[in-house]
Amino acid sequence: MNELITTSQNEQGEIIMSGRELYEFLEVTTPYTIWFERMSEYGFIEGQDFITKMLESTGGRPKQDHHIKLDMAKEIAMIQRSDKGKEARQYFLQLEKMWNSPDMVIKRAMDFQQRKILELENQIKSDMQYTNFGKVVAISDGSINVGAFAKLIYDEHGIKIGRNKLLEWLRDKGYLIKSGREKNFPKQQYVEQGLFELKPTIVKRTEGDIQSGTTMITGKGQIKLTDVLLQEFKRAEVAN
Known part of the structure; x- marks a missing residue:
């Protein structure tokens, strides 16, 4: 026709x-x-x-x-x-x-199925790097400090953000306290969500030792923050 x-x-x-x-x-x-x-x-x-x-x-x-x-x-x-x-x-x-006609109905069904398969394959490829990372982290109970996490996401995902910039990013996003004696400590709500923990440390000074803390990112927090960072860096790439 x-x-x-x-x-x-x-x-x-x-x-x-x-x-x-x-x-x-x-x-x-x-x-x-x-x-x-x-x-x-x-x-x-x-x-x-x-x-x-x-x-x-x-x-x-x-x-x-x-x-x-x-x-x-x-x-x-x-x-x-x-x-x-x-x-x-x-x-x-x-x-x-x-x-x-029966032939066209079958053809449309097959075309639709093929499109869905391609969409799924593309989604799997897109998510694979994060998924593999998530599996590794999920089976680990170990928390890591911010500097180690910055290195990890660079090695695993190519997100180039050092310790200091990552701390700044965490403060800007509201995960960490911005100022005062507890600067860079995780906010209580995110500790309760299981994203961070505060590891007690002793700082030695001439006038006497004082107790402080080191912010640690839990396995759950690593997965969550990696997801957020990946999305943000994707948007930045698109904008550029």
Whole structure:
């Protein structure tokens, strides 16, 4: 069957086409936007029967277009009451018959399944590095300090952020206390969530030893923070 009007398939497996291409085939003389507005008055609903699209144009304003479903296109063709309208409607009826044939139904199902497989494979590839890291950390009960974590995420994920910048990032994100005697200590809410722990340490001074603490990132915290850092660095790469 010769393709009079270009059609495609949306994510729901429905036939769609350009409103402008249908308009041009029907040889309508009324400006497109006015014509389409009139057609919409026959009870067609945006988001259900069509969606609005803006086409890029060279040197001028973007032009309005629409992706319309096959049922809407058939009704519009019938409304035109012209030879072109009749030709378009007959074409759509043949297209619908072919589209619903057993062979096409099977083909669409196989195409859909193949797309899902490819999407899953791409997702697995994207997540694999983090997943492997998560498995290693999850089976370890050991907490590490911020400097060791900075080295770990660089070695495992290529996130280039040293100890001091990581501390600054943790303070800015609200994980660590920003100032005072407890600066760089984890906030209590994140300790309770199991992301951090505070390891007591003794600082020796001439006037006497004082007790302090070292912020340690737990296995759970390493997984959580790695996820957040990966997302943030991905956004930064896209922005650049």
